[in-house]
Amino acid sequence: MGNEPIIIAVDAMGGDHAPNTNIQGALLALEEEENLRVLLVGQTEEIQRELGKSKTSRLEIVHADEIISMDDHASAAIRKKKGSSIHVGLELVSAGKAHAFISAGNSGAVMAIALKVLSRLAGVERPAILIKLPTAEGFSIVLDVGANVDSRPRHLVDFAQMGHIYAEVIEGIKKPRIGLLSNASESHKGTELTRETDALLRARTDLNYMGYVEGFDLFRGTADVIVCDGFVGNVLLKSAEGFADTCFQWFRKAIKKDILGWLGVALLYRLFRNFRKKFDYQPYGAAPLLGINGMVLISHGSSTKIAMRNGILTAKRGVEQDFMAKIAAYLEFHQNSERGDRS
Numbered sequence: 001m002g003n004e005p006i007i008i009a010v011d012a013m014g015g016d017h018a019p020n021t022n023i024q025g026a027l028l029a030l031e032e033e034e035n036l037r038v039l040l041v042g043q044t045e046e047i048q049r050e051l052g053k054s055k056t057s058r059l060e061i062v063h064a065d066e067i068i069s070m071d072d073h074a075s076a077a078i079r080k081k082k083g084s085s086i087h088v089g090l091e092l093v094s095a096g097k098a099h100a101f102i103s104a105g106n107s108g109a110v111m112a113i114a115l116k117v118l119s120r121l122a123g124v125e126r127p128a129i130l131i132k133l134p135t136a137e138g139f140s141i142v143l144d145v146g147a148n149v150d151s152r153p154r155h156l157v158d159f160a161q162m163g164h165i166y167a168e169v170i171e172g173i174k175k176p177r178i179g180l181l182s183n184a185s186e187s188h189k190g191t192e193l194t195r196e197t198d199a200l201l202r203a204r205t206d207l208n209y210m211g212y213v214e215g216f217d218l219f220r221g222t223a224d225v226i227v228c229d230g231f232v233g234n235v236l237l238k239s240a241e242g243f244a245d246t247c248f249q250w251f252r253k254a255i256k257k258d259i260l261g262w263l264g265v266a267l268l269y270r271l272f273r274n275f276r277k278k279f280d281y282q283p284y285g286a287a288p289l290l291g292i293n294g295m296v297l298i299s300h301g302s303s304t305k306i307a308m309r310n311g312i313l314t315a316k317r318g319v320e321q322d323f324m325a326k327i328a329a330y331l332e333f334h335q336n337s338e339r340g341d342r343s
Helices: 020-032 044-051 074-080 085-094 107-117 153-169 192-202 230-256 259-278 305-320 323-342
Strands: 006-011 036-042 059-063 100-103 128-134 139-143 177-181 208-213 225-227 287-290 295-298
Touching: 006 020, 006 085, 006 305, 020 036, 020 044, 020 059, 020 305, 036 044, 036 085, 036 305, 044 059, 059 085, 074 107, 085 100, 085 107, 085 295, 100 305, 107 287, 107 295, 128 153, 128 230, 139 153, 139 230, 153 177, 153 192, 153 225, 153 287, 153 323, 177 192, 177 230, 192 208, 295 305, 305 323
Parallel strands: 006 036, 006 100, 036 059, 100 295, 139 225, 177 208, 177 225
Antiparallel strands: 128 139, 128 287, 287 295
């Protein structure tokens, strides 16, 4: 993109701690990256009040009258809140005034409005939300974790393709191993959805498909990309977050009751800290919404300023690496190949 600054539109009004954390995260990102501009989208007076004297020429406020709450239904938000910060932010991407959009707000509304404003990539029927799940040695990419509660085999194949290109382009993983989440390793087991998807993926020569992976494989790093439908993926995500939080609470309570435990904490402090970091969403900042014809990222509703900073920087890297063009080209190439095979 040459020396032109990368422009990220930020939903200032989205999330549990908006607009303060979103504004502070934007300021931190601007401090770290000179070739960056941020458009804070939301209610001008409230943003200006939070900003105070912390202004920079690389930050601009774009007014949006309305706010979509976490309780708003996505379909109703599309019809009734066309002046929302989510809608206005996505319109900026559509008009070419921003290279990417990030929100910690209502994820269902972000997806629904993104589909309306930006549309899907050619050949993709359903978008997917992607996360990085910690493993013993690094992480696995998991999708979908909540964009779709009901999926068909073709949708899961799309997820596998998008996960493959994300792993190669963004993470630099050569020939990423792709697994399909199921309840057993044998291909004849699973549900009708997983069996049909398994057959489709085995027929693909462009994907390094390794077959089913089971629940206990998730944290072992057995696969680089793990594919599942959004209902299963969302349960997986929240279960992992809940399990990690419960572990930390149990350790804290147990240590308080054990004098020797305090000594153990002192000796193993760095180990405990690194373990906690494994399950911390803040370093990643945001999850990309793949399959949309534009760079859209969704942050955790309880995002801190650090998480928002990292999410903005993740969006910037995606733009710099021309991720959207690469995933579109990959999908188009293989769609043309499939049409050629059929003819």
